[in-house]
Amino acid sequence: MxxxxxxxxxxxxxxxxxxxxxxxxxxxxxxxxxxxxxxxxxxxxxxxxxxxxxxxxxxxxxxxxxxxxxxxxxxxxxxxxxxxxxxxxxxxxxxxxxxxxxxxxxxxxxxxxxxxxxxxxxxxxxxxxxxxxxxxxxxxxxxxxxxxxxxxxxxxxxxxxxxxxxxxxxxxxxxxxxxxxxxxxxxxxxxxxxxxxxxxxxxxxxxxxxxxxxxxxxxxxxxxxxxxxxxxxxxxxxxxxxxxxxxxxxxxxxxxxxxxxxxxxxxxxxxxxxxxxxxxxxxxxxxxxxxxxxxxxxxxxxxxxxxxxxxxxxxxxxxxxxxxxxxxxxSDPLMAGLKAKPRPVGGRCGQCMHFAICGGNTRVRAQQVTGDAWAEDPGCYLTDEEIGLAGSGDRVETTAFSSRRRMIELVPVESE
Structure with a gap:
């Protein structure tokens, strides 16, 4: 909140x-x-x-x-x-x-x-x-x-x-x-x-x-x-x-x-x-x-x-x-990643200059759209220029729902 x-x-x-x-x-x-x-x-x-x-x-x-x-x-x-x-x-x-x-x-x-x-x-x-x-x-x-x-x-x-x-x-x-x-x-x-x-x-x-x-x-x-x-x-x-x-x-x-x-x-x-x-x-x-x-x-x-x-x-x-x-x-890989500091977020979110503020945003949207809980959040409404990634390329789009859920294996994150 x-x-x-x-x-x-x-x-x-x-x-x-x-x-x-x-x-x-x-x-x-x-x-x-x-x-x-x-x-x-x-x-x-x-x-x-x-x-x-x-x-x-x-x-x-x-x-x-x-x-x-x-x-x-x-x-x-x-x-x-x-x-x-x-x-x-x-x-x-x-x-x-x-x-x-x-x-x-x-x-x-x-x-x-x-x-x-x-x-x-x-x-x-x-x-x-x-x-x-x-x-x-x-x-x-x-x-x-x-x-x-x-x-x-x-x-x-x-x-x-x-x-x-x-x-x-x-x-x-x-x-x-x-x-x-x-x-x-x-x-x-x-x-x-x-x-x-x-x-x-x-x-x-x-x-x-x-x-x-x-x-x-x-x-x-x-x-x-x-x-x-x-x-x-x-x-x-x-x-x-x-x-x-x-x-x-x-x-x-x-x-x-x-x-x-x-x-x-x-x-x-x-x-x-x-x-x-x-x-x-x-x-x-x-x-x-x-x-x-x-x-x-x-x-x-x-x-x-x-x-x-x-x-x-x-x-x-x-x-x-x-x-x-x-x-x-x-020992649960999702909880390990959520509790990690910083979280193992990749893509656009992981490269964002404001990562320390939002923490990678909401992982559910990333997982539901891409199958990867650590991918970029497609619900981020900030532009590439605003997050220091001008000209970085295409973004993940919010696609329509499909009943065929894509899942990838979560890799455990070592605790500090």
């Missing part, structure tokens, strides 16, 4: 004081190493069949899902491993009968607990239950206004139901965020959604680039083209900057394309050049993609993945082996 607002607030303070602020104290300093944030898909069943669903969810039960007691046992291991936050997701997590029992246990164990939902099931009574169980954050997906969202989510009336959920939770004081995944089918609605966020007083806006997993991989041919992506980021950065200068507390974040950090540096070089060196150093500290390092995923049947977009690649199952053991095992 790339926290645009954090950088914009630092820049606003720098402009006001004449000095770039010192970095915030990191959790690991003096506290020992911490575990990753875990996005936990507790259930695969969903009442929607969204075009970009990475889980291929549908409205029926799936066998082999973790029981309540198994969830509790895994949670104890996660706590001992110093996992700071659990994002409870699905499918649609509110379809799981024990979701509030799980949330109550997580809060009692002192996790930060988020809920990731499509919002269509949240009426006033359910909103009250969510609020009373103390979720720290509820993310609700809105992928357009009205019919655009309904088409994306494949349910007429979905927009109205999700917006009603936002309002129910807002009225109770629960922190709510809007989540938007952009493709060329809905890019035109981004300005309207940002205005909706402000009109409704929503605290957070999460802009997700399309990642090539599940139905999102099938529909990757409709991914937003690079110019539209840049225009969207221009709007997001200016919106976040205006909010920071005004002393606002809105959060604007992006996900699934770590080139956003490099693009922010270019924005700073254009608009606030005196702080460019400071921002570059802060971005290098951020380090870009954190799949397999600071972000983890456990799916509905207990399989562990480097993040939610790697459902086609399992690392081990918590029914057979503790998460804490699976996560540190670098």
């Amino acid at each position: 790339f926290r645009i607002s954090q950088f914009m607030h630092e820049l606003a303070r720098a402009e006001a004081t004449g000095s770039y602020p010192a970095p915030m104290r990191r959790r690991s300093e003096g506290d020992g190493p911490g575990g990753p944030v875990v996005i936990w898909n507790l259930i695969r069943r969903c009442n929607l069949t969204c075009k970009h669903c990475y889980a291929f969810s549908a409205d029926h039960d799936y066998p082999g899902e973790l029981s309540t007691q198994e969830v509790f046992s895994v949670m104890d291991d996660l706590k001992a491993f110093k996992v700071p936050a659990l994002i409870l997701s699905g499918g649609e997590p509110l379809l799981r009968p024990d979701i509030f029992e799980i949330a109550e246990r997580a809060k009692a164990r002192k996790f930060y607990v988020g809920l990731s939902t499509n919002g269509t099931l949240i009426d006033e009574p359910l909103a009250a239950r969510i609020h009373n169980h103390g979720f720290d954050y509820v993310g609700i997906s809105l992928d357009g206004i009205g019919a655009t969202h309904d088409k994306f989510r494949r349910l007429e009336g979905a927009f109205d139901k999700s917006l009603a959920a936002v309002r129910h939770l807002q009225n109770l004081g629960t922190k709510v965020g809007l989540r938007f995944t952009m493709t060329e089918l809905n890019a035109h609605d981004l300005p309207n959604l940002l205005q909706l966020m402000r009109d409704e007083g929503v605290a957070k806006f999460y802009f997700s680039h399309l990642n090539y997993a599940g139905r999102g991989n099938i529909h990757r041919g409709k991914d937003a083209r690079h110019l539209a992506t840049r225009q969207a980021l221009d709007l997001l950065y200016q919106t976040a900057w205006d909010d920071a200068r005004a002393g606002g507390q809105h959060e604007y974040v992006t996900g699934n394309n770590d080139a956003d950090g490099v693009y922010l540096l270019q924005w700073v070089e254009q608009h606030l050049p005196r702080w460019a060196d400071d921002v570059r150093q802060r971005l290098i500290t951020w380090g870009g993609n954190s799949s397999g390092v600071n972000i983890a995923n456990i799916d509905n049947v207990g399989e562990v993945h480097p993040d939610t977009m790697w459902w086609h690649y399992g690392l081990g199952n918590v029914k057979a082996r503790p998460f804490s053991e699976i996560w540190v095992d670098t």
Whole structure:
């Protein structure tokens, strides 16, 4: 996740004081190493069949899902491993009968607990239950206004139901965020959604680039083209900057394309050049993609993945082996590569002058399009000139999905 607002607030303070602020104290300093944030898909069943669903969810039960007691046992291991936050997701997590029992246990164990939902099931009574169980954050997906969202989510009336959920939770004081995944089918609605966020007083806006997993991989041919992506980021950065200068507390974040950090540096070089060196150093500290390092995923049947977009690649199952053991095992070649510093990324990404900022970007897109997890990321929207490779030649293109997946053997990476 790339926290645009954090950088914009630092820049606003720098402009006001004449000095770039010192970095915030990191959790690991003096506290020992911490575990990753875990996005936990507790259930695969969903009442929607969204075009970009990475889980291929549908409205029926799936066998082999973790029981309540198994969830509790895994949670104890996660706590001992110093996992700071659990994002409870699905499918649609509110379809799981024990979701509030799980949330109550997580809060009692002192996790930060988020809920990731499509919002269509949240009426006033359910909103009250969510609020009373103390979720720290509820993310609700809105992928357009009205019919655009309904088409994306494949349910007429979905927009109205999700917006009603936002309002129910807002009225109770629960922190709510809007989540938007952009493709060329809905890019035109981004300005309207940002205005909706402000009109409704929503605290957070999460802009997700399309990642090539599940139905999102099938529909990757409709991914937003690079110019539209840049225009969207221009709007997001200016919106976040205006909010920071005004002393606002809105959060604007992006996900699934770590080139956003490099693009922010270019924005700073254009608009606030005196702080460019400071921002570059802060971005290098951020380090870009954190799949397999600071972000983890456990799916509905207990399989562990480097993040939610790697459902086609399992690392081990918590029914057979503790998460804490699976996560540190670098005998798996993918995990060895993801944890390596630097990662063994080749091609255009490996030669990029900003590699230290984005870390090679998202490995899933590279693997899905080329069959090689360490090839260049075809979702990078930066030009060759911008990354110091003018005249370097042809790029990997985002081709339409084919059911014939190309795979290559992953070569183990030696640990330092």
